[in-house]
Amino acid sequence: xxxxxxxxxxxxxxxxxxxxxxxxxxxxxxxxxxxxxxxxxxxxxxxxxxxxxxxxxxxxxxxxxxxxxxxxxxxxxxxxxxxxxxxxxxxxxxxxxxxxxxxxxxxxxxxxxxxxxxxxxxxxxxxxxxxxxxxxxxxxxxxxxxxxxxxxxxxxxxxxxxxxxxxxxxxxxxxxxxxxxxxxxxxxxxxxxxxxxxxxxxxxxxxxxxxxxxxxxxxxxxxxxxxxxxxxxxxxxxxxxxxxxxxxxxxxxxxxxxxxxxxxxxxxxxxxxxxxxxxxxxxxxxxxxxxxxxxxxxxxxxxxxxxxxxxxxxxxxxxxx
Numbered sequence: 449x450x451x452x453x454x455x456x457x458x459x460x461x462x463x464x465x466x467x468x469x470x471x472x473x474x475x476x477x478x479x480x481x482x483x484x485x486x487x488x489x490x491x492x493x494x495x496x497x498x499x500x501x502x503x504x505x506x507x508x509x510x511x512x513x514x515x516x517x518x519x520x521x522x523x524x525x526x527x528x529x530x531x532x533x534x535x536x537x538x539x540x541x542x543x544x545x546x547x548x549x550x551x552x553x554x555x556x557x558x559x560x561x562x563x564x565x566x567x568x569x570x571x572x573x574x575x576x577x578x579x580x581x582x583x584x585x586x587x588x589x590x591x592x593x594x595x596x597x598x599x600x601x602x603x604x605x606x607x608x609x610x611x612x613x614x615x616x617x618x619x620x621x622x623x624x625x626x627x628x629x630x631x632x633x634x635x636x637x638x639x640x641x642x643x644x645x646x647x648x649x650x651x652x653x654x655x656x657x658x659x660x661x662x663x664x665x666x667x668x669x670x671x672x673x674x675x676x677x678x679x680x681x682x683x684x685x686x687x688x689x690x691x692x693x694x695x696x697x698x699x700x701x702x703x704x705x706x707x708x709x710x711x712x713x714x715x716x717x718x719x720x721x722x723x724x725x726x727x728x729x730x731x732x733x734x735x736x737x738x739x740x741x742x743x744x745x746x747x748x749x750x751x752x753x754x755x756x757x758x759x760x761x762x763x764x765x766x767x768x769x
Contacts, residue, residue: 453504453535456703457685460489460508460526461696462515466550469583471638486522489695490529496693497533499703503691505534507541507682513698514570516546520555524562526695531563541566541604541681548594549586556601566604566680568632569594573609574624578616582636592624599627604678606630611652614642618652620659629678631660634671650759670718670758687715710769717765722752734767 464482508530515523523544530536543566544559551569559567571591573579579588586594591607598605605628611618612635625631633656635649657667665673669687672680685692689707694700709727716723728735728751735751738744743757743764757764 453502455506455685455690456500456503457507457509457682457690457692458505458530458534459682459692459694459696459699459701460510461694461699462510462513462518462523462545463697464517465512465514466517466547467583467585471582471636471640482519482522485696486526490526492695493526493529494533496695500534500693503535505530505536505540507685508536508543509682510544510564512545514547514550515544516550516555520558524558527562527564543568543606543680543682545570546594546598547586548590551594551597553597556597560601565602566606567598567602568606568608568630569598571595571607571609573613573616574619574621575617578613578619581613581616582610588619592621595624595628604629606632606680609633609656610636611656612636612644612649614644618655620656622663625660625663625665629665630672630674630680631656631665632672633657667758668720670753670761684719687719689715713769714765717751717753717761717768720752722750725749725751727751728768731768738764738767 463485508527510523510526527542540563542564544564545568546555547570551567556567569591571594572582572584574588574591576588579586595605595607607628607630609631611633633653635653636644657673660666660673664675666676667673668679669683672683674680682692689702689712691703691705692701693703713723713727716727725732725735725746726749735744735746738757739746742754743760744751745754746752753761753764
């Protein structure tokens with residue numbers, strides 16, 4: 449990345465889905481006017497180009513919705529527009545979210561051709577019964593097939609897993625975990641489902657964490673795990689309070705704005721690396737109490753959560769902001 453330009457991430461929101469999942473609270477809808485939507489999105493990118501001339505794009509992320517459900521010509525058109533009007537780092541991380549039932553070899557070839565180098569697959573579960581509970585449109589076998597396909601074309605493959613599902617089962621197939629580089633694991637939070645006890649959620653989270661560690665996929669953020677060198681650059685930019693610009697209906701931006709100290713503390717404590725102690729210097733007594741309680745640790749002027757602290761992250765964060 450050139451030293452003359454400031455780092456920036458781009459998020460492109462793709463709001464279209466084959467079918468909305470009952471637990472989803474993201475801005476999305478089934479089908480819709482794809483051609484007009486992406487014509488407008490490309491237009492917005494072009495109109496912003498003058499403001500982006502001093503930036504180097506370090507990551508591009510297509511999120512949803514279900515980007516892989518989209519006609520690939522629109523997605524590739526958006527990428528072409530970004531390449532034309534922005535300075536994109538040759539080593540930029542470019543991610544697309546995919547569902548197993550809409551990710552095909554044809555799309556994988558085209559994605560790779562247009563510079564996408566990271567695929568995030570919405571597996572959620574490797575158990576067919578659990579997938580039915582969640583209202584997912586794919587089977588466990590389709591998820592496995594999608595992982596194998598992704599690994600044939602991409603060196604950076606992530607999957608989403610969900611736990612804390614009422615009557616759900618945690619199945620973690622070793623042969624598929626051994627070939628991926630990144631996992632995002634989230635506890636189900638939806639008022640449309642019966643809530644599982646905190647104890648059960650924590651038990652399942654620990655089960656996943658332990659299994660991933662056996663494959664050298666280690667926790668680097670409260671809900672994210674990666675092999676060494678495969679932390680998600682795009683999401684790290686969020687958590688480290690960088691700058692990003694979003695395009696599309698549901699996209700948000702933090703562009704040419706200052707971050708509050710409270711935000712820096714809240715975001716930074718999500719990371720295993722934690723925050724610089726200067727951010728909480730005015731609450732050093734509280735920090736010391738949390739260290740004595742085994743919730744925080746201090747190393748090389750950085751304050752970070754222990755596993756015990758991550759288990760009650762919200763409570764720890766409230767004490768420090």
